[in-house]
Amino acid sequence: xxxxxxxxxxxxxxxxxxxxxxxxxxxxxxxxxxxxxxxxxxxxxxxxxxxxxxxxxxxxxxxxxxxxxxxxxxxxxxxxxxxxxxxxxxxxxxxxxxxxxxxxxxxxxxxxxxxxxxxxxxxxxxxxxxxxxxxxxxxxxxxxxxxxxxxxxxxxxxxxxxxxxxxxxxxxxxxxxxxxxxxxxxxxxxxxxxxxxxxxxxxxxxxxxxxxxxxxxxxxxxxxxxxxxxxxxxxxxxxxxxxx
Amino acid sequence: xxxxxxxxxxxxxxxxxxxxxxxxxxxxxxxxxxxxxxxxxxxxxxxxxxxxxxxxxxxxxxxxxxxxxxxxxxxxxxxxxxxxxxxxxxxxxxxxxxxxxxxxxxxxxxxxxxxxxxxxxxxxxxxxxxxxxxxxxxxxxxxxxxxxxxxxxxxxxxxxxxxxxxxxxxxxxxxxxxxxxxxxxxxxxxxxxxxxxxxxxxxxxxxxxxxxxxxxxxxxxxxxxxxxxxxxxxxxxxxxxxxxxxxxxxxxxxxxxxxxxxxxxxxxxxxxxxxxxxxxxxxxxxxxxxxxxxxxxxxxxxxxxxxxxxxxxxxxxxxxxxxxxxxxxxxxxxxxxxxxxxxxxxxxxxxxxxxxxxxxxxxxxxxxxxx
Numbered sequence: 001x002x003x004x005x006x007x008x009x010x011x012x013x014x015x016x017x018x019x020x021x022x023x024x025x026x027x028x029x030x031x032x033x034x035x036x037x038x039x040x041x042x043x044x045x046x047x048x049x050x051x052x053x054x055x056x057x058x059x060x061x062x063x064x065x066x067x068x069x070x071x072x073x074x075x076x077x078x079x080x081x082x083x084x085x086x087x088x089x090x091x092x093x094x095x096x097x098x099x100x101x102x103x104x105x106x107x108x109x110x111x112x113x114x115x116x117x118x119x120x121x122x123x124x125x126x127x128x129x130x131x132x133x134x135x136x137x138x139x140x141x142x143x144x145x146x147x148x149x150x151x152x153x154x155x156x157x158x159x160x161x162x163x164x165x166x167x168x169x170x171x172x173x174x175x176x177x178x179x180x181x182x183x184x185x186x187x188x189x190x191x192x193x194x195x196x197x198x199x200x201x202x203x204x205x206x207x208x209x210x211x212x213x214x215x216x217x218x219x220x221x222x223x224x225x226x227x228x229x230x231x232x233x234x235x236x237x238x239x240x241x242x243x244x
Numbered sequence: 245x246x247x248x249x250x251x252x253x254x255x256x257x258x259x260x261x262x263x264x265x266x267x268x269x270x271x272x273x274x275x276x277x278x279x280x281x282x283x284x285x286x287x288x289x290x291x292x293x294x295x296x297x298x299x300x301x302x303x304x305x306x307x308x309x310x311x312x313x314x315x316x317x318x319x320x321x322x323x324x325x326x327x328x329x330x331x332x333x334x335x336x337x338x339x340x341x342x343x344x345x346x347x348x349x350x351x352x353x354x355x356x357x358x359x360x361x362x363x364x365x366x367x368x369x370x371x372x373x374x375x376x377x378x379x380x381x382x383x384x385x386x387x388x389x390x391x392x393x394x395x396x397x398x399x400x401x402x403x404x405x406x407x408x409x410x411x412x413x414x415x416x417x418x419x420x421x422x423x424x425x426x427x428x429x430x431x432x433x434x435x436x437x438x439x440x441x442x443x444x445x446x447x448x449x450x451x452x453x454x455x456x457x458x459x460x461x462x463x464x465x466x467x468x469x470x471x472x473x474x475x476x477x478x479x480x481x482x483x484x485x486x487x488x489x490x491x492x493x494x495x496x497x498x499x500x501x502x503x504x505x506x507x508x509x510x511x512x513x514x515x516x517x518x519x520x521x522x523x524x525x526x527x528x529x530x531x532x533x534x535x536x537x538x539x540x541x542x543x544x545x546x547x548x549x550x551x552x553x554x555x556x557x558x559x560x561x562x563x564x565x566x567x568x569x570x571x572x573x574x575x576x577x578x579x580x581x582x583x584x585x586x587x588x589x590x591x592x593x594x595x596x597x598x599x600x601x602x603x604x605x606x607x608x609x610x611x612x613x614x615x
Contacts, residue, residue, distance in 0.1 A: 148365075159341035160254045163362030164262045170378040171266030178261040196365050205375050212379045216386055 001128040004049045004081075005121070006070075008058035017118060021125060022047070026070075028059045034066070035073075039189035042073045048080035051127055056090025056097070056113070065092070068102035071111050072144075072191055075137065076198035083132045087124050089116045101147065108140050141199035149192050161187045162196065169202055170209055246389065247289075250275040251282045251318060252297035252339060263295070267385060279314050286322045291334050292392050293385070294323065296356070298340040298347065310347050315340070316354070324355030327427060333399035335388035357391065358384045394600070395434055401607040402426045408615040414491075418467045422460050429456040433603055446590055450599030451575050457606045458572050464613065465545040468553060488545060496548030543569055546613075554613055564609055571595075571602045 003021035007013050015023040024045075028037060052074060056067040067088045074086055088106075090113065097103055097113075106113055110132035114120050132140065148158050164184055168175050175181045187193060202209065248271055252259050255275035264273050274291070276282035279300060286294075299307075300314030310316050315338065323331050338351050338359035348359050360381050363374060406423055413419045433453035441447040469488050488496045546565060550556045576590050 159362055159364040160257070160259070162365050163341060164258045166363040166374060167262050167266050167378070167381075170374060173262075173265040178258075178265060180256065180261045181258050184258050200371060200374070202371055202374055205371050209375055209378060212375070213382055216379070216382045219386070 001050045001126075002047065003125045004045070004047070004052045006052065006054040008055045010058075011055065013118075018121075018125070021053075022049075026055070026058045028066075033186075033189075034059075034069075035190045035194075036186065038066075038070055038073045038191075039077070039194070042070070042077045043079075045074075045079065045081055049084045050130055051085045051087060051125060052081065053087045053089055053121055053124070055116075056088050056092060065090075065097050065100045065102070068097070068100060068105045069191060072102060072105045073194065075105075075108065075111070075141065076191070076194040078198075078201075083110070083130050083137060085124075085127055085131055086111045087114050087121070088112065089114050089121060091116045104144050107143055109136070138199050138201060141195060144195065146192050146195050149190055161193065165193070165197070172206075172210065246271040246292040248273050248293045248295065249282075249285060249289075249291045250295045250339070251315070252295070253277050253300045253314075254297070267382065279318060282318050283322050286318070286329075286331050288330075290330050290396075292396075293388055294331065294334055294336045295339040295360075296336055298338060298342055298351075310350050316351065319351065319356060320354050327430075328403070333392070333395040335392040335395070337384060337388060357388055360384065391434070395430075397604065398430055398433060398607065401604070401611055402430060405607065405611050405614055408611070412614050413464070413467050415467050418463050422463050425456055425460050425463070429453045429460075429603070432456060433600070448577075448596045448599060450596060450603060451577055454571070454599050454603050454606060455575060455578055457603060457610070458568070460610055461546050462542055464610075465542055465549060468549045469545070488548065490548070490552055494548070494552040496544060496552075550613060564612075568602065568606055568609060571598070575599070 003018070005013070005018045005021045005023050007023065007025050009025055009027050011025075026041065028034075054067050054070055054074075056065055057063075058070075059066050067090065071086045071088055074084070075082065088111070094113070105111055110130065112124075114124060161184055164181070165175070165188060168181075175185055188197065246268075248268055250260055250263060250273060252275065255277050260273060260275045274285065274289075276285050296315050296319060298304075298310075298313050298315035304312070304314050307313060319336060323329060323334070323336060326332070335357040336355065338348065338356045339362065340347075340359065341362040341364050343361050343364070351359065361377065363377060405426060409419050409422060413422065430453075432449050435449055437447045437449055468490055490496065543565075547561055550561050550565065551558070574595055
């Protein structure tokens with residue numbers, strides 16, 4: 001059992017309150033793109049945690065309930081901690097957050113909204129087992145239905161970003177080696193795409209996809225190689241010397 | 245190395261590089277992002293494969309009618325607009341995020357060869373869809389490469405024959421008929437029969453195309469004789485002698501007695517009853533004669549044409565023409581030799597497999613004798 005406690009920079013909690021847990025502080029600045037920043041924050045978590053505790057509200061606008069968004073980022077980020085139990089602590093009632101676009105995150109197995117109290121948090125820190133199996137995450141994420149981000153002006157952009165990434169993924173190519181794809185890479189830190197990627201992770205199909213490609217290549221190679229001529233090549237009649 | 249063109253307004257925003265690192269690793273991938281750029285490149289350069297997006301920019305996205313989409317315009321006005329277009333034979337894969345089947349159908353009808361639907365979050369149902377879509381992309385590209393290679397070879401030969409036609413064929417009507425037959429042959433060769441047509445209905449486009457191309461020889465023969473199809477000589481029940489007069493004064497004589505030879509020569513004197521001059525003996529021992537079709541006429545006429553007009557030696561004719569005639573006699577879709585028409589199956593797989601190669605040989609032969 002290993003716990004991570006994530007505190008807001010305005011949090012009243014202290015590291016000393018959770019001596020047996022790792023303690024990290026969110027330092028969100030509005031200058032950053034929200035999803036890029038959260039993605040970076042989550043990607044810096046490398047340990048395998050059983051339980052992660054995070055605040056329901058952080059950042060400048062507390063009514064955004066960014067904790068729900070952060071929870072979904074954790075569930076959608078590949079890593080040892082992806083299937084951990086997530087406890088979102090806050091003092092707001094369900095009635096206040098029900099209209100938030102990420103409210104449905106609370107429907108996912110292993111994600112809970114708890115009271116912001118030391119006793120409550122310490123109680124859940126005793127949980128020793130993850131409630132979610134790694135393989136069920138893809139199915140769980142299908143319970144959500146996220147909307148296309150507003151800044152992507154139409155479906156055309158979504159299709160292109162998704163289509164390009166998908167093809168790269170299937171082709172087993174590393175997008176980091178291609179300069180012109182930097183804009184795609186940034187887009188993929190958006191929670192909408194992270195959610196799509198996580199629920200449609202092709203890793204389980206990787207071997208089959210590689211095998212398919214090899215078979216197609218092999219059959220084509222056979223076609224283009226053409227006929228083999230072994231030994232003496234007989235000249236056509238027209239090339240032979242005319243008999244006297 | 246294949247030369248591929250990607251026509252897509254998002255080419256520089258990633259698609260070009262994505263395709264380079266995934267499916268076109270060792271190929272040359274050019275791109276055009278606007279209709280104007282595409283038009284210029286497609287006019288100046290021959291490509292091996294064209295990937296064509298359907299909509300260009302926001303203007304196209306407010307359009308509903310497919311005929312107003314940029315991709316449709318490029319396909320119909322720059323690629324498939326006329327047979328002589330530089331990229332007429334180049335395979336076109338529609339490269340779109342649209343999954344509207346009526347759009348796809350319209351584009352295939354207008355000459356697109358295949359389509360790839362860029363994956364879209366709302367159309368993707370499961371992981372198997374991704375796998376199948378990717379597999380289909382790879383398969384399509386390999387098949388289109390093969391199709392493009394075949395079509396370009398045939399297209400180049402046809403263009404070469406068409407260029408030479410104006411010099412060697414006098415009759416305007418015949419010239420026009422040959423052009424038409426070349427196109428019908430091309431269309432037949434590369435139209436795609438479905439599996440039922442192939443396996444149940446015994447359709448073979450290659451064989452049909454071969455018969456069409458073969459019939460061009462009749463046009464050439466018709467153009468080569470003064471009074472075509474009218475024989476000089478006796479015709480009483482069984483043919484005993486046949487003679488045709490060439491426009492250049494040559495005479496073809498085909499004795500149908502026990503002789504194995506035909507004779508061709510230049511007429512010495514129009515008033516003379518018999519012809520003189522250079523005689524060429526061509527063994528006709530193995531030539532087949534069909535009383536049903538009279539196609540022996542064509543065989544002799546073309547042989548005579550080659551001997552006299554093209555000044556070919558008999559052994560060259562034997563090597564080039566006879567195999568084409570022999571194959572024609574095996575194709576029993578229409579008239580064939582008397583030996584095969586009531587004996588052989590209509591279309592054996594062996595003949596089908598050979599027919600594309602024979603179409604190429606026929607086109608090369610036509611190019612040679614017309615040129």
